[in-house]
Amino acid sequence: RRVAVLISGRGSNMRALVAAARDPAYPAEIALVLSNRADAPGLAHAEAEGVPVAVVESRPFRGDREAFERALDAALARHGIELVALAGFLRVLTPWFVARWQDRLVNIHPSLLPAFPGLDTHARALAAGVRLHGCTVHLVRAEVDAGPILAQAAVPVLAEDTPETLAARVLAQEHRIYPAALAWLAAGRVRVEGSRAVILGASG
Numbered sequence: 432r433r434v435a436v437l438i439s440g441r442g443s444n445m446r447a448l449v450a451a452a453r454d455p456a457y458p459a460e461i462a463l464v465l466s467n468r469a470d471a472p473g474l475a476h477a478e479a480e481g482v483p484v485a486v487v488e489s490r491p492f493r494g495d496r497e498a499f500e501r502a503l504d505a506a507l508a509r510h511g512i513e514l515v516a517l518a519g520f521l522r523v524l525t526p527w528f529v530a531r532w533q534d535r536l537v538n539i540h541p542s543l544l545p546a547f548p549g550l551d552t553h554a555r556a557l558a559a560g561v562r563l564h565g566c567t568v569h570l571v572r573a574e575v576d577a578g579p580i581l582a583q584a585a586v587p588v589l590a591e592d593t594p595e596t597l598a599a600r601v602l603a604q605e606h607r608i609y610p611a612a613l614a615w616l617a618a619g620r621v622r623v624e625g626s627r628a629v630i631l632g633a634s635g
């Protein structure tokens with residue numbers, strides 16, 4: 432399956448996906464890395480890895496989200512993309528785009544959803560005093576940071592944690608579960624049953 436990874440910044444999850452997909456047994460090919468910002472640091476890495484890159488800048492569309500997304504969709508079509516993986520893509524997608532890519536659009540979110548949707552998840556987890564925090568890979572729905580869950584990983588919250596140390600612990604798990612979850616989707620092992628996802632052939 433031909434996958435596009437959408438980024439806006441650093442792109443460490445994109446790098447983890449590109450690295451995993453280098454294994455010939457991996458069921459997906461990272462066929463495109465697309466950024467909505469020309470200065471996203473992750474773009475240079477993708478280029479150095481020989482992955483096709485594209486930039487569709489959101490700024491010129493000045494708030495016309497659907498026009499931006501039509502340009503985005505056209506770029507995905509040009510590259511024959513079948514699945515889209517959001518990896519630090521800092522644009523909220525409209526119901527039009529989400530419906531168009533229904534069950535073929537995944538996101539990684541740095542919390543154990545449904546806890547802490549939205550921004551600043553690590554600071555909010557610390558403020559709430561939770562003892563476990565983590566990350567979630569989920570299919571995207573029109574509602575932000577919601578949708579059938581494909582994978583989660585939990586990490587302990589330590590007394591001396593700052594948002595930065597907690598983020599680093601979570602990020603290491605993101606890099607582990609995102610390639611695994613994308614492989615399930617690409618291999619056709621995900622069945623959606625209402626608001627949940629069932630992974631075929633998984634024991635737990």
Ligand code: GRF
Binds near residue numbers: 442444445605
């Ligand atoms: C990650 O923590 C991801 O979960 C969140 O934004 C961050 C992106 O990091 N959505 P990177 O660009 O993949 O390094």
